[in-house]
Amino acid sequence: MSDAEREARRALARLRRSLEKALRELDALAGAIRHAEAADFPEAEYAEAETHLDALTGFLDEEERRLREKILYSGGLEPGRIRRG
Numbered sequence: 524m525s526d527a528e529r530e531a532r533r534a535l536a537r538l539r540r541s542l543e544k545a546l547r548e549l550d551a552l553a554g555a556i557r558h559a560e561a562a563d564f565p566e567a568e569y570a571e572a573e574t575h576l577d578a579l580t581g582f583l584d585e586e587e588r589r590l591r592e593k594i595l596y597s598g599g600l601e602p603g604r605i606r607r608g
Contacts, residue, residue, distance in 0.1 A: 528594055535590065539583050546576050 549572055557564045 525597075528590065528597075531590055535583060535587055539580075542576060542580055542583065546573070549573060549576065 549569070553564075553569045
């Protein structure tokens with residue numbers, strides 16, 4: 524694995540951890556504001572924000588898959604033929 528591929532994997536992992544933290548923080552914020560505002564809580568806006576974070580998570584999943592296939596291919600392996608045990 525090249526340095527560029529290694530750095531890409533690290534960057535993807537850092538971004539994934541950041542997104543996971545963002546989802547936790549959004550949930551904590553929603554809980555606090557829901558408690559403070561009760562019926563005035565903007566449910567739709569928070570659901571939309573969570574949808575955007577979920578879309579970013581999906582993007583990361585696809586980038587990880589793409590990078591994994593490139594690494595396997597560059598190593599002479601076919602990505603679809605690898606079994607995990």
